[in-house]
Amino acid sequence: MRVGLFLSREDGAVSKVLDVDGLARSYQHLAACHVVDSFFGHGDHVGVMATVREHCLEAVVLAGGAPSHYEEVLFGSRILDDLHGAGVNPNRVVFANLLDLVALVHATDPLSAAAKARLLLDVALARAELAPATESISVRPWRAVLVAGTSPAGIVAAATLIGEGYHVTVLEPHGEPRAPAEHWPQLGAAWTAVLLARRARILMESRLVDVSGHVGDFEVVAATPNGEERFTVGGIILAPGDDMEWIAELRGKLRFATDCFGQAITSSSRLGGCTERGVCIVQPRGGDRLALEVAGANAAVLSLTALLDREEIDYPLLVTHVDEKVCGGCGTCVKTCAFSASHIDTARKISVIDAQRCKGCGNCVTACPTGARDLVQDPSVYVYKAIDVLSRGIPGSRDPKILGIFCGACGEAALRVAATCETELEYPPSMLPLVLTCGGAVDTEYVLKAFASGFDGVALFVCADGHCRNSVGNTDMIRRMGVLREVLRSRRIDDGRLRVFQVCPNEGDVVRRDLHELIGELRAEAGR
């Protein structure tokens, strides 16, 4: 495997703490290893792509900022597209977040920070080596969009899409549009345009029953006063306004994270943001509300049409095919899936995955007692290797060694926020983070493996109750860990060394506090 490592100084933010060039020197054995100022600079971008092509790299580690940065920022997603175009499989573009997880939090301890950076780079390289190439399915996108909600953003988005030549279905649970009365003078024309358009269909007093499929090709089932309606759309815009109840209901159908106020998480750089490609949420708050709603609607329309105007869209399969030599058809995958994506072929006693429904959360992979399935993003062989690598720890550190496993939604976001939030509570470099896609993907074997590898504590950070974008990833993990405690006690390991913390994505201070307290307790215990 030809793996390339690109280290970013992040315009000084990383290189202020870490000797980036020194780090690069210890990875000269790789097919390529280069240092850039920022992945978002034009010159550096060209340089990176030239290196990838010159060395025919099959896997690439981008060490700089947070992974989500690259998906959110327009220029960032260009890097991903270009890498894909240069023949690097999307699943083999791996990120090492040296900015938030090392440079910003351990600025006062450059020696340990360097050691931790090396561990995180080794983990990222392990993933580059071990992650299987994803298979992609290509679809010709439907030029049709579902706009759920008639907040001002919904009305504007629907009218704009119609103007762009799209078919639009507007769905609203109430009997009339939800835009506040004071905004009608500005919105009346747009709403009339939607009402009169031949390419628009309006479903009032209707609810979303089911959504399956992927970007470009979503199959939607709606309950309307005239009965059930099924239709196909290429993309979805959610503009539920302040209807919290409906937001909670939608969350179960379309994967998005919510913060501790029940608001959908939309990052500032991406007004129409969502975890699922092809689904945008517009839910602004504060400020000049109408202006923000219109801006959000425009951003959502832009990002959707940029996708749906393409001839073809690829989407990756996220769970491996079922290993038919291993699967015994027991049915645990059927029971654990929150998206009804598994069923058993009873004649062959084999489990079958419905790729149109699978979200790649990993809950069935964890539940499968035979190991017949694996996650494409976090294959178990990689996770074991990562735990091995991290267990080397920080040389010379006298602090308790903690493995922090963070879910890819709330946990990872909170960890990033923890880098810059205002709190005096610190955690030492010996807290070694590992990000998995969802709490549901945390196998009890991983925790046992961590303790067997010499970690003093394991801290799991997942979403708060009801906030998991995969509906049950956090609660199923908590159930599993509850039983696992008994196993730890049987081996005479204090089960207090295994902690589960539920955080919201904005609660960086809570992450710092929880880790600070856990480390304090473990320190006190070691001192006895």
Add this chain to the structure above:
Amino acid sequence: MASRTTVATAWLQGCSGCHISFLDLNEALLDVLARVDIRYSPIVDIKEIPEVDVALVEGAVGNEENEHVLRELRAKAKLLVAFGTCACYGGVTSLRNLTPLGEVLDRAYVSTESTVDGKVPRGADIPAIQPWVRAVRQVVEVDATIPGCPPLPSIILKTVLALLDGKPVPQRTRNLCAECDRHKERMLVASRDFIADSVYSPHELETIDPDLCFLEQGVLCMGPATCEGCEARCMKGNMPCRGCMGPPPGSLEQGAKAINALSAILPAGALMFRDDVVGVGYRYSMPISVIPHIVSERRKA
């Protein structure tokens, strides 16, 4: 006579049940004996271990003598077979890994209710007990395994005949549900409802439907987290699986896999596996689990 395959069988730390199961081949034993020449065995009075073609080893390794015999057999046998669950995975005998050695010896020789003036026996002629019990394959390389507590005579026959004929031994890769004929209803319905409202021991139920999946009847069954290969004989006798065939090869350990699988489909009462997580999950496979024994002294930072 010279053309017959020479065989040794040994009995390490175990209950001899595997040897008994071998005798349960009944008349098929005559066919086997016509082809083999047993040179060393608990049932043959020979003290020296000779060179043999095949060695069947029953039991786990728990003391110095066990290890000595095993290593000598490995050196002198062309093929070494881990015979029975204790040899393959550690088995019931290895549950002592959850108790410090001192307490184990005290309970065995001193503190039992019927013992008066008990003493832990010591002496040069007594093999030293080892701190942890290990499976045979954790001590020496193994060429084939015949798991089961005890192994089914038909499986013993199939494996032994395959070895005698130089053919591949039977492969086991799936979980027990693949072999079990009981039908499933709720397990196959894509809904997040629990498949049973509570969990029972078989004796607590007046009737157990002999054709329906045990888990759906609220009876804890280790089948999903257990390797196939036993022809689902307990289920045919209307008893749930206890997991003696060990974990399926695709999983690291049986107990953690059982927790992963069952805790999402059974209600809270079942979560604690009827207050015996370890007994249910690790009864047969303690030494090959990720943390194979108690952690005696945590590393001081």
